[in-house]
Amino acid sequence: MPDLKSRTNIRQTTAADQPAVLNLYRRVASVPGGLARLAEEVDETWVNEFLTRACTDGLSLVAETKGNEIVGEIHAYTPMLFCFSHVLTDLTIAVVPDVQGQGVGRLLFETFMRNVVEAHPEILRIELISRESNRKAIQFYESLGFRREGELGSRIRNVDGSLESDIPMAWIRS
Numbered sequence: 001m002p003d004l005k006s007r008t009n010i011r012q013t014t015a016a017d018q019p020a021v022l023n024l025y026r027r028v029a030s031v032p033g034g035l036a037r038l039a040e041e042v043d044e045t046w047v048n049e050f051l052t053r054a055c056t057d058g059l060s061l062v063a064e065t066k067g068n069e070i071v072g073e074i075h076a077y078t079p080m081l082f083c084f085s086h087v088l089t090d091l092t093i094a095v096v097p098d099v100q101g102q103g104v105g106r107l108l109f110e111t112f113m114r115n116v117v118e119a120h121p122e123i124l125r126i127e128l129i130s131r132e133s134n135r136k137a138i139q140f141y142e143s144l145g146f147r148r149e150g151e152l153g154s155r156i157r158n159v160d161g162s163l164e165s166d167i168p169m170a171w172i173r174s
């Protein structure tokens with residue numbers, strides 16, 4: 001059977017995808033150490049809000065297998081202030097745990113960046129934040145042109161009570 005990446009289609013998210021995206025984020029959040037949110041903090045209100053913002057003033061893409069299962073999503077949106085009108089903020093990416101490490105995240109993120117570079121010349125900066133211990137994710141973002149912009153000390157409380165830094169990162173159009 002061809003590998004998962006070649007059986008996966010990347011497309012723009014639609015309102016009809018909301019239940020599948022909610023399910024995806026619940027599954028991803030149930031594994032500690034990745035997303036900031038706990039699984040019980042992933043609810044319809046949050047998913048509806050970010051999809052509405054990203055589909056209106058930003059970009060949301062899903063990775064869908066040939067069997068029509070949504071296995072990944074990426075989004076970011078422009079804040080509603082003139083001074084940030086060239087920015088995409090709060091970029092978040094998630095791939096379901098059982099298909100992580102098979103190239104879907106890179107395919108999603110590269111497609112997202114290509115779309116911004118080619119179709120959104122007004123976007124000059126993209127921002128995200130990653131917990132410091134999510135080293136694989138930080139290296140992944142660096143490989144896509146994101147740079148660290150400091151350290152937000154003790155910003156993240158882990159489920160065991162320990163604290164760790166959050167690392168703000170940004171891509172800036174050259």
Ligand SMILES: CC(C)(COP(=O)(O)OP(=O)(O)OC[C@H]1O[C@@H](n2cnc3c(N)ncnc32)[C@H](O)[C@@H]1OP(=O)(O)O)[C@@H](O)C(=O)NCCC(=O)NCCS
Nearest residue numbers: 034035093094095100101102103104105106130136137140
């Ligand atoms: C981070 C994440 C989106 C990457 O998607 P993926 O499909 O697993 O990634 P890929 O297989 O395309 O690999 C891309 C890179 O991510 C890294 N990576 C692979 N598995 C990973 C994992 N489980 N967690 C974090 N990074 C991973 C690899 O180093 C890889 O680098 P390479 O392409 O140079 O080999 C995905 O692992 C995920 O959803 N993790 C949990 C949620 C999370 O951490 N989100 C980011 C919050 S800031």
